[in-house]
Amino acid sequence: MMSKFVKRVIPFESCDIPAIQSWLEDMAEKGLFFKECGVFFAKFEKGEPKDMRYRLDFCDVVACDIPEEKKELYERSGWNVVGDFKNDCVVICTENPDAPEIYTDCELLVKPLKNIMLKYRIYVAALCVMLLTALVHCGLPDSVGVIRFLCNITTPYLAAALVLIVLLAAEIIFGAARLIKLKAIAKRIKNGADIPNGEKGGFSRAVGKVLIPLAIPITVAWAAFMLLPDSAADSDAEITDFSALPFPTCEDLGWKCDEQRSSAYGSDSVDSPIVNKRYFLGQNGDVNFQTEYVDMNSEHAAKLLSEDKIERLKQYDEASYNTAMQRRYELERDGYEINDAPEERMLYEYDADGAHVFYLRADHRGMDFHRQYIIVRYKSIYIEVSCESTDRYLGDLIPEYIDFLKSAK
Numbered sequence: 509m510m511s512k513f514v515k516r517v518i519p520f521e522s523c524d525i526p527a528i529q530s531w532l533e534d535m536a537e538k539g540l541f542f543k544e545c546g547v548f549f550a551k552f553e554k555g556e557p558k559d560m561r562y563r564l565d566f567c568d569v570v571a572c573d574i575p576e577e578k579k580e581l582y583e584r585s586g587w588n589v590v591g592d593f594k595n596d597c598v599v600i601c602t603e604n605p606d607a608p609e610i611y612t613d614c615e616l617l618v619k620p621l622k623n624i625m626l627k628y629r630i631y632v633a634a635l636c637v638m639l640l641t642a643l644v645h646c647g648l649p650d651s652v653g654v655i656r657f658l659c660n661i662t663t664p665y666l667a668a669a670l671v672l673i674v675l676l677a678a679e680i681i682f683g684a685a686r687l688i689k690l691k692a693i694a695k696r697i698k699n700g701a702d703i704p705n706g707e708k709g710g711f712s713r714a715v716g717k718v719l720i721p722l723a724i725p726i727t728v729a730w731a732a733f734m735l736l737p738d739s740a741a742d743s744d745a746e747i748t749d750f751s752a753l754p755f756p757t758c759e760d761l762g763w764k765c766d767e768q769r770s771s772a773y774g775s776d777s778v779d780s781p782i783v784n785k786r787y788f789l790g791q792n793g794d795v796n797f798q799t800e801y802v803d804m805n806s807e808h809a810a811k812l813l814s815e816d817k818i819e820r821l822k823q824y825d826e827a828s829y830n831t832a833m834q835r836r837y838e839l840e841r842d843g844y845e846i847n848d849a850p851e852e853r854m855l856y857e858y859d860a861d862g863a864h865v866f867y868l869r870a871d872h873r874g875m876d877f878h879r880q881y882i883i884v885r886y887k888s889i890y891i892e893v894s895c896e897s898t899d900r901y902l903g904d905l906i907p908e909y910i911d912f913l914k915s916a917k
Contacts, residue, residue: 514540515549519716522564522596522624523690527712529562532599536560542599544591548721563587563610564597566620585610596624621694628690632683638730639676642669645734665736672733675719675726682719685712747772750788755891755912758790758797761905796896803916804888811864814883814890818857818866821881825868829853856903862886863910867903882906886913 516535520528532542537559540552578598579589586607587600600610646669750757750772758764770790786801804810832851839846856867863886870879880902882893891909895902 512554513543514552514554516540516552517717517721518545518548518550519713519720521628521686521716521720522594523628523686523693524712524716525564525597525693528564528593531713532562532601533560536562536601542590542601545593547594547724558603559605560601560603561605561607562590562599562601564593564599565610566597566624582610596627621690621697625687625690625694628683628687632680632687635676635680635683638727639673639680641734642673642676642730645669646673668729669733672726672729675722676730678715679719679723679726682715745774747774747786753786753788753799753801754916755786755788755799755801756905756908757788757799758795761797761902796894798892798894800892802890802892807888810885810888810890814864814866814885814892817892818883821866821868821883822855825853825855825870825881829870860906861910861914863913865906865910867906869901869903882909884909884913886910889913889916 520531522528535542535552537557539555539557541555541558541560542562543551543553545551582589582600586604587602587610590599590601593599646666747753750759750770753772758770770788772786772788774786786799788797788799790797802810802813804813829851836846852871854867854869854871856865858865863884866881866883868881878895878897878901880893880895880897882891882902882905884891884906891913893902893909
């Protein structure tokens with residue numbers, strides 16, 4: 509036996525009052541008459557198609573309890589109470605085309621409308637917080653973070669994150685549009701005008717059918733996403749053959765690294781902004797040597813990332829130097845004798861032979877210790893070298909790094 513009731517996805521929220529009324533009237537013309545609704549679905553009773561008039565009133569509805577005096581008022585005017593719409597509005601209907609409109613006192617209508625608007629303001633604000641936290645969790649929205657995000661977009665983690673971000677943004681836009689529409693209705697009522705009828709809301713209906721049922725799944729997905737660590741950093745594979753690296757390693761520069769304390773990683777992708785990436789870390793005693801080689805499919809992306817690294821190095825070195833000098837000043841002020849010469853810092857940034865070069869060197873003369881950073885970018889490739897050592901300067905190797913990048917295929 510077929511059921512005489514059917515369920516349909518609710519394509520509107522409570523704020524789309526004119527569109528909801530038209531939707532219920534359209535359903536009645538198809539022989540489906542509204543009975544009740546939940547969060548996402550409305551229940552209709554099957555019957556003979558009829559021309560019905562539906563209206564949503566704004567009297568306070570608490571736990572679906574509609575006051576008897578309100579029901580009697582509707583009935584005297586020729587309207588019948590059907591139920592409530594999401595505990596925000598009372599749904600009434602009539603078959604009489606001449607039944608008087610139910611909206612009379614503007615002040616009684618504006619107050620409950622403001623309560624609904626407050627509800628949607630909180631909802632949109634919560635969505636904005638969710639979107640911002642999701643962006644921060646992905647390292648966005650700064651421009652460098654965007655490039656890094658796109659570099660790993662093919663991973664399931666970030667692909668799912670992108671879908672979540674797009675859906676959250678769509679929910680915010682849709683929610684903001686509904687709030688604007690609700691404010692317009694409140695202003696219209698306050699000025700003594702009637703609520704408009706006959707709005708179909710075709711586009712809003714299509715979007716609502718998708719986004720409204722997704723509200724809770726999106727919230728659950730966001731909570732799960734925020735609890736997960738960023739897995740993009742785990743996408744690089746280990747490299748055991750250091751001779752296959754496309755740049756000089758410790759041993760190529762005359763330092764023998766401890767194999768137990770040396771490692772290399774890399775990744776290749778034709779679908780990512782980073783086409784080729786290799787990373788090497790080597791240590792031996794007081795020698796710490798790191799090299800990162802990045803080949804990107806865009807000169808602009810390589811420029812953006814390398815300039816970000818340069819700026820961060822400048823800030824880090826400046827802070828380290830100021831801390832060291834402040835400590836030295838405090839010791840001298842307290843009467844301690846310091847025989848070591850203060851740290852000397854040299855910073856060079858220039859263009860040479862089509863490449864952009866950054867070289868930072870800090871010398872601790874008392875300890876005969878050198879801290880050095882080199883970043884060389886040529887077209888879409890850049891290489892970053894950092895070294896803490898006790899013997900040689902790397903500045904003499906900059907021309908070799910330039911030639912190396914220019915010869916890279």
